[in-house]
Amino acid sequence: MSPAQESKPDRRPPYQHAADELRRDILKGRIKPGEQMPSIRELQDRFGVANMTARSALNVLRDEGLIYTIHGRGSFVADHDTTGQFGIDYTPPAWYLANAPKAPEKAKEPEAKPDDTEAAGATLTDLLTALRDEIRALSADNQDIRQEIAALKARVEADERS
Template sequence: MSPAPENKQDRRPPYQHAADELRRDILQGRIKRGEQMPAIRELQERFGVANMTIRSALNVLREEGLVYTIHGRGSFVADHDGGDEFSAVYTPPAWYLVKDDKKPSQAEQAEGRPDDAEAAGATLAEMLTALRDEIRALSADHQELRREVEELKAAQQAKPQP
């Protein structure tokens, strides 16, 4: 929970440092699944970086599947499979380890022959992604409603009885 290190040997970009720290918080359970991530402004102050730097860090975590964002609501720690906690052993995703110059260009991809099975798989993957995002949005709405109900119950109990 400290700002970016002043160590000049740490050559990671600031957004990557912030993503690594937030990932560590999630993996160690300081931010629990389903819980809302701190506000961007709060993260800006914590890491001493700009708005877009924090947004880039959240994008990294979103691509890894650790968080999801609901427009106008914020970012939340994603539900996950297998046990109560994420694995404490983190390995970067394969796309992060591959250099951009190794990826085929759009022109090279267009030259390849289209495969109906691949197209169907891509469409199915898009549908599943859209469904997952809808379920996450509904889950976040459900959690928000539960919080509101708890607040209303607490407020009603705090009222003096006549």
């Protein structure tokens, strides 16, 4: 976190400060795509906050598309490409953009004329987001089924021994 100016203290809630730190860790590659985020208990200890405050920080990152959560497993960093660009639904908050380091500007391309492509893009974005969520849910279901199969195999082996 960047230090607050003495004349103008930062009055954002603690969960925003925690979300800022975690966002920086993700964007700088300290926590890589696919890696599990620290547990709620670890976040409580790291930031000196309450359980719900740590959960709220993760909720902010989830809402931004930086992380996703699998029930019973934890939160994980969302996939992004090698340039650091996250999924199509990632929208950094305005206050983060205002304080983010500026990248060198590239030559601007001529603006496209508005037409039905914007509407089609929004529909495609919604479809891709829904597909991504479905794939994540199916992945979690797949893990659950694998665990059930392993438990059944262990039970069958135990029955055969007795």
